[in-house]
Amino acid sequence: EVQLVESGGGLVQPGGSLRLSCAASGFTFSSYWMHWVRQVPGKGLVWVSRFNDDGSSINYADSVKGRFTISRDNAKNTVNLQMNSLRVEDTGVYYCVREGRQWLVNYYYYYMDVWGKGTTVTVSS
């Protein structure tokens, strides 16, 4: 079964740190780009960070740049998100997401086709 399982969420004070982990199974992890997406309960989806398949490209949302670090270990089928200098506005459910791609009419098209159940991060004093 294709699966993503997040862990590491919790309650932390502003300025603190957390490390989220995502364990992948059931697919060839090294072939996929992996993302983290955040959602405040009752609100929309916000993209946080992305790590491409071969490790050559990493991107962050402007709101987390310089504070969050994404990493992946293709040997262990894991992707992590180190979150430092946490702010109240970082609160939310963090989803680990696989991005698939399909070749259609001369181009690759990308889509988030596997999502974990999410892990909750609460930043509060």
Add this chain to the structure above:
Amino acid sequence: DIQMTQSPSSLSASVGDRVTITCRASQSINIYLNWYQQKPGKAPNLLIYAASTLQGGVPSRFSGSGSGTDFTLTITSLQPEDFATYYCQQSYNTPRTFGQGTKVEIK
């Protein structure tokens, strides 16, 4: 960043109704447009990618259309399990961006 704007933000409909949700991109994104369904307390679920390609296992009452900047998700004959929030998302470039969501409620 590419801004994605959905309309309406919410709608009320009855079982059996035809429902249409629109999504507009702030610049042309070709057909790099995906649609997701999210139910309360659950992760989003991919419905449609590349604007009109149905993900495996998704019922055929869901369809997508559009290209460039304007896109549509249509649900023909709304079923009880379709009451949820729907999001569009562009995969034309990074950062990936989502619409604000459209909540489909029971009338």
